[in-house]
Amino acid sequence: MSETAIKLENVEKSFRIFKEKKQSIFHLLTSFNDTTRGYEKLKILDNISFEVKKGEMVGIIGRNGSGKTTLLKLIAGVLHPDKGIIVRNGEITPFLEIGTGFNGELSARENIIMYGIILGFSKGVIKNKVEDIIKYAELEKFIDTKLKHFSSGMYARLAFATAVQVDPEIMLIDEVLSVGDAAFQKKSFDTFKEFIQRKKTILFISHDLNSVRNLCNSVMVIDKGKIVCNDKPDIAIEYYQNLLNQTA
């Protein structure tokens, strides 16, 4: 069988919800006998275990606040789990929202270089990729334009192009397919398919059930911090739709 890309075992994560949070040393010193201090724990993810193989594209669906983004942040390493083990096999794109780290005051070219450097590339490597990225994003005319003058569609295209062109082993994607027009969306879908053929792994959060159905090999439904269904896309999506109807 194929190799493991990501594996989670009994992962649990809680957030601290402070009753009265005044984040200051001054407050700390003046209220040491204050009984209203302290926090409640809110469990976001509970006992999450799953495995994703190389060459798989896995969709994650669930209602707002179910814990999808927290799960992706844990896998990316932005958050640390309270319990459990997360195994990552291969370089992960550490971005969760496409376009993070972009700066409006810099040109498209400078932003691509900056982004590449944050991802861990050397300046030389990323400079060689600039042309490819701009070409993919179809923004050749605007390579030296400051990003603040870009339309939101152009911005999204550039961000998406940068993210895919750095060619990671594992991609974590949180809600992106709303970007660009139909033609660009088709292009991005083709890129995902080509990624999968090259044995790369994609974890993909979306509310767009059609694209999840078309792209993913399997789909996880998360509800109230638990995986309630992990199955073929059609089955999982049906499960999710039932879940929505029950509560509606």
Add this chain to the structure above:
Amino acid sequence: MEENLLKTIWKRRSMIWVFAVNDLKLRYKNSILGFLWSFLEPLLLLGVMYIVFTTLFHNAIENYPVYLLLGIIIWNTFSRGTNMATNSLLGRAGLIQKMYFRREILVISSVLTSFIMMAFEFGAFAVFMIIFGVTPTVLVVLLPLVLVMLFTLTLGVSFFLSSLNVYYRDVQYIWTVVVQVGFFITPVFYKLDVFPSSIKSFLHLNPMVGVMEISRALVIHTQMPGLHTILATLAISGIVFICGYAIFRKLNYRLVEEL
């Protein structure tokens, strides 16, 4: 899971450098005037202090302008570095929340920014030495070693402050006041000899005192502090770094949730 700090620094050196240079550009507002202003600031301070301490207090320190300027440069490097680094994590909250990379990088690059500025200031200092006809000692070649010590000390304090500042937002304001006090209990504009020896050894617990005295001895012929002072300064700087970094690691665990 995470590799050791030195390895990370080496692997991420281009990121550290780019962030440091960007901070610098931001500080100079991309303008020549901004760059000149950064020289003017320590020179103005030098002028005021020089007038006050030579005419009002009849200071008898040899080559006083050079003595004073070196003190100001060393002190500014520390205070500017720690002050900038304190906000380094909070200031890039958006990036930290969405991308994974070692957070140490942000703190290190802030401290580096301060040291790049110091390099420029040392350029101005060289001109000063020529004007006042002070030739450096041969020992000046050892200055980089002291600067490494200063870097370690500044970084240790910065690790502590930057992570604590995420949890308690008034840390940056408290630290500004602490630095103000530090300026007066460190021999920037005076000689430690003005104090009786009992107080003197107590003041040596502040590692900046040792850093100040050693760098002056290396550059401008002042008397080298005793071996025990040098060793104590080394040890205290090391301890500050280890403790600062240990606290950083601990606070790093829930950092993103507190941002």
